Amino acid sequence: MTEAIILAGGLGTRLRSVVADVPKPMAPIKGRPFLAYLMDYWIKEGISRIILSVSYKYEVVEHYFADNYRGVSVCYSVEDKPLGTGGGVLQATRHLISNEPFLVLNGDTVFTVKLEAIKTQHLAAKSDITVALVGVTDNSRYSGIQLASDGKIVSFEKRAAGSHTKQVNAGIYLIERKVFDGYPTQALENISIEDRLFPEFLKQGKRIMGFVFNGVFIDIGVPEDYYRCISLLAQL
Numbered sequence: 001m002t003e004a005i006i007l008a009g010g011l012g013t014r015l016r017s018v019v020a021d022v023p024k025p026m027a028p029i030k031g032r033p034f035l036a037y038l039m040d041y042w043i044k045e046g047i048s049r050i051i052l053s054v055s056y057k058y059e060v061v062e063h064y065f066a067d068n069y070r071g072v073s074v075c076y077s078v079e080d081k082p083l084g085t086g087g088g089v090l091q092a093t094r095h096l097i098s099n100e101p102f103l104v105l106n107g108d109t110v111f112t113v114k115l116e117a118i119k120t121q122h123l124a125a126k127s128d129i130t131v132a133l134v135g136v137t138d139n140s141r142y143s144g145i146q147l148a149s150d151g152k153i154v155s156f157e158k159r160a161a162g163s164h165t166k167q168v169n170a171g172i173y174l175i176e177r178k179v180f181d182g183y184p185t186q187a188l189e190n191i192s193i194e195d196r197l198f199p200e201f202l203k204q205g206k207r208i209m210g211f212v213f214n215g216v217f218i219d220i221g222v223p224e225d226y227y228r229c230i231s232l233l234a235q236l
Contacts, residue, residue, distance in 0.1 A: 009055030
């Protein structure tokens with residue numbers, strides 16, 4: 001069983017001019033929420049259970065997907081207060097039921113990497129965490145990374161601007177359950193997975209690997225990309 005935690009609690013502040021009153025992943029694309037396209041893709045890839053990490057207007061998400069979507073069980077990790085990507089993941093791990101590695105996905109991006117390709121690299125590299133990387137022409141908006149020659153991640157950067165690499169974090173992570181052993185999931189705070197959690201794991205000696213994958217990368221973070229993604233989704 002491969003479970004996926006999808007971070008779907010974003011406010012979508014930068015999208016408010018074109019999409020109002022719904023969580024960012026619920027932004028409509030041709031009459032369906034973006035999140036539905038994302039879930040369709042990963043269900044096709046073999047995800048068998050989905051945990052939606054939700055906050056802002058979570059009722060909208062829950063009403064649409066309920067507890068079963070296209071034959072796949074869906075449950076909800078509801079934040080009483082915004083916890084950021086890191087706090088959201090920590091809280092959502094309480095809902096995992098399998099000991100197999102699980103996926104963490106950003107709810108406002110789709111990257112058409114094959115699940116089996118990630119698993120193969122993860123196993124071969126004996127990773128604790130495998131980060132999917134994508135090549136971009138403009139890296140000013142995305143979290144960057146510093147890689148060793150073997151693909152091991154040395155450090156995470158808040159932004160990749162000025163970095164020598166155009167290979168950036170695509171927001172897809174395959175994570176071993178043991179990574180969170182002993183990590184507190186009570187009294188959670190608002191933290192970032194890239195700026196706080198992963199750097200802490202690096203200090204603990206966790207093996208975090210980054211690999212570049214090919215595929216269509218779709219991000220609805222800003223209005224121009226939201227409009228552009230309508231045609232890109234047709235390629236899925």
